[in-house]
Amino acid sequence: MGLFFRLFLIAALAALPGLASAALQNGKVEVSQVSGQVTMIDATSHRKALTVGTVFQQGTQVITDANSSAELQLSNGSTILISPNSHLDLRTFRQVPSRDIAGSDYQKVSKEPSPSVTELMLLKGKIVGEVRKLNPSSTYTVKTPVGLVAIRGTVYTVECGKSNTGLDKVEVECVRGAVEATIYEYGMGPVAIAPSRRLTAKVMATKDPILNPPNLVATKLPELGRNIAAVEVYMADMSSVQLRDLSANLVKSSSLSPEVTAGIEEIAKKAPALPDAPAEIKKDVPPEPPSISHIPLQNTPSSGSTGPVLQQILENVQKVVEKNEQPNPSPTAG
Numbered sequence: 001m002g003l004f005f006r007l008f009l010i011a012a013l014a015a016l017p018g019l020a021s022a023a024l025q026n027g028k029v030e031v032s033q034v035s036g037q038v039t040m041i042d043a044t045s046h047r048k049a050l051t052v053g054t055v056f057q058q059g060t061q062v063i064t065d066a067n068s069s070a071e072l073q074l075s076n077g078s079t080i081l082i083s084p085n086s087h088l089d090l091r092t093f094r095q096v097p098s099r100d101i102a103g104s105d106y107q108k109v110s111k112e113p114s115p116s117v118t119e120l121m122l123l124k125g126k127i128v129g130e131v132r133k134l135n136p137s138s139t140y141t142v143k144t145p146v147g148l149v150a151i152r153g154t155v156y157t158v159e160c161g162k163s164n165t166g167l168d169k170v171e172v173e174c175v176r177g178a179v180e181a182t183i184y185e186y187g188m189g190p191v192a193i194a195p196s197r198r199l200t201a202k203v204m205a206t207k208d209p210i211l212n213p214p215n216l217v218a219t220k221l222p223e224l225g226r227n228i229a230a231v232e233v234y235m236a237d238m239s240s241v242q243l244r245d246l247s248a249n250l251v252k253s254s255s256l257s258p259e260v261t262a263g264i265e266e267i268a269k270k271a272p273a274l275p276d277a278p279a280e281i282k283k284d285v286p287p288e289p290p291s292i293s294h295i296p297l298q299n300t301p302s303s304g305s306t307g308p309v310l311q312q313i314l315e316n317v318q319k320v321v322e323k324n325e326q327p328n329p330s331p332t333a334g
Contacts, residue, residue, distance in 0.1 A: 023096050023097075024094040024095065024096060024115075024116075024117065025094065025095060025096070025097055026057040026058055026093065026094060026095075027057070027058070027074060027075045027076060027093040027094060027095035027116060027118075028055055028057065028074070028075040029055065029056050029057065029060070029072050029073070029074050029075070029090060029093060030053070030054070030055050030072070030073050031050055031051065031052055031053060031054040031055075031056075031070060031071070031072060031073075032052065032071045032072070032073045032079075032255050033052060033069075033070065033071035033253070033254065033255055034050055034051060034052050034068075034069075034070050034071075035068055035069045035070070035253065036064070036065065036067045036068025036069065036084075037049065037065055037067075037068050038050040038062060038063070038064050038065075038068050038069075038070045038082075039062070039063040039064075040054070040056070040060060040061070040062055040063075041060065041061040041062075041063070042056065042059070042060050043058075043059035043060065050062060050070055056090075057093065058090055058091065058092050058093040058094070059090070059091070060089075060090050061087065061088065061089045061090070062082055062086075062087075062088050062090070063086070063087050063088075064082055064083065064084050064085060064086045064087075064125070065084065065085065066084050066085050067084060068084055069081065069082055069083055069084055069253050070082045071253070071254050071255060072090075073255075074093060074118070075095060075113075076093075076095055076112045076113065076114075076116040076118065076132070076134075076138070077111070077112050077113065077131075077132035078112075078118070078129060078130065078131040078132060078140070079129065079130045079254065079255075079256060080120070080127055080128075080129050081127065081128040081129070081249075081250070081253060081254050082125070082127055083125055083126040083127065083128070083159075084125070085124070085125050086122070086124060086125020086126055086127065087122070087123040087124050087125060088120060088121070088122055088123070088125070088127060089120070089121040089122075089123060090120060091119045091120065091121050091143075092117055092118065092119035093116070093117070093118050093119075094116060094117045095114055095115070095116035095117075096114040096115045096116070097114065098113040098114035111132050111133040111134075111135075111153075112132055112133060112134050112135045112138060112153075114135065115135040115137040115138045116134075116135070116138045116140075117138065117139050118138075118139065118140040118141070119139075119141050119143065120141070120142045120143065121142075121143045121144075122142055122143070122144050122158055122160055123144075123145070123160075124160060124161050125159070125160070125161065126157060126158065126159035126160075127142070127157070127158055127159075128155075128156070128157045128246070128249070128250065128254075129142075129151065129154075129155070129156050129157070129158075130154075130155050130256055130260055131151055131152075131153050131154055131155075131156070131177070132153055133153035134151075134152055134153050140152070142158045144158065144160040144170045145160060145168055145170075146160060146168050146169065146170040146183060146184065146185075146201055146203055147170055147172075147181055147182055147183040147184055147201055148181070148182045148184070149172050149179060149180070149181050149182075150179070150180045150181075150182075150190065151177075151178075151179055152177060152178040152179070153177050153178075154174060154175070154176055154177020154178060154179060155175035155176050155177065155260065155263075155264065156172070156173060156174055156175060156177070156179050157171075157172070157173040157175070157246070158170070158171070158172050158173075159171045159172075163202055167202045167203060167204050168202070168203040169200070169201065169202050169203075170183075170200070170201050171198060171199070171200045171201075172193060172198070172199045173193075173197070173198045173199075173238060173246075174193040174194065174195055174196070174197055174198075175195065175196065175238070175243070175246065175264060175267065176195045176196070176263065176264075176267060177195065178192075179192075179193040180192050180193065181193060181199050181201070183201045183231055183233060185203055185231040191233070191235075191281065193235070195267070196237060196238045196243065196267050196270075196271055197235060197236070197237060197238065198235070198236050198237070198238050198242075199233065199234070199235050200233070200234045200235075200236070200278060201231065201232070201233045201234075202231070202232045202233075203230070203231055204230040204231070204232065232280065233280065233281050234278035234279060234280050234281065235278065235279055235281050236275055236276050236277070236278040236279065237271065237272055237275070237276050238271055238275070239271055239272055239273060239274050239275040239276075240268040240269070240271040240272065240273055241273070241274070242271075242275065243264055243265075243267055243268035243271055244264075244265065244268050246264060247261045247264040247265050247268065250264070
């Protein structure tokens with residue numbers, strides 16, 4: 001009986017990964033608001049206009065133009081507001097089935113009904129998210145071309161695109177809750193973003209025409225194992241004006257409850273009136289390639305003298321020469 005029990009336990013443990021995978025099913029996403037012309041691209045690359053009441057699953061992209069926006073409600077209780085001129089790819093949204101997921105008014109839940117995996121890819125533009133308290137087993141991430149943002153029950157914003165000087169840029173705001181950002185270049189991160197704080201990251205190309213040819217933001221050199229690019233990351237407090245603008249935007253363009261915007265207004269009362277000067281928390285600049293002018297003077301031969309390195313080489317050569325010039329006595333010599 002003991003042997004049978006051990007064999008049964010081993011078989012059960014081996015089946016756990018398959019059972020866990022089978023428990024996760026595609027979550028549901030419902031379109032709760034649409035303003036202007038919004039395009040939806042499904043998993044088969046079929047395009048159509050996005051309309052209120054549409055329900056879809058993972059693998060769907062949503063694209064807004066300059067005068068349009070959309071709001072999505074996920075069955076884990078989270079809400080995503082997609083701003084104008086944005087492109088969002090809902091790459092993964094899987095959730096464990098639960099009896100608490102009923103109907104389509106997902107905003108009524110106070111916390112996530114069951115564990116889920118959410119992976120968004122923001123290719124350009126801006127999203128504002130409101131996430132209910134997540135299950136400890138859940139993950140919620142937003143990827144951008146510059147970095148990855150990990151979310152825990154919170155109100156957040158993520159915006160990515162080009163800066164005024166044409167650099168790749170991402171801005172992440174943690175209105176309340178907990179947010180971490182990881183910047184891809186040089187493996188920087190994760191950086192914790194406190195409530196009512198904003199992180200801004202910029203990726204800059206180096207000026208070296210050999211290591212970084214023109215028209216390339218970052219040249220991958222396998223022999224170096226990293227990108228030849230510089231990263232600037234700044235952190236600053238959100239101002240009361242920025243927080244109130246966000247609250248007003250949610251009132252105008254989202255279906256979130258008044259409690260959410262009221263909470264942001266309360267945070268705004270304690271925020272500084274004007275944005276503070278951003279504090280740089282990291283700046284990585286690749287080392288310049290060595291040149292002759294960078295060689296220390298003490299290692300450079302000058303007229304009439306030698307440096308210690310060259311002098312050591314000469315002495316070693318001289319010893320070898322002297323050893324080879326020693327006479328080899330003949331055994332018959334007498």
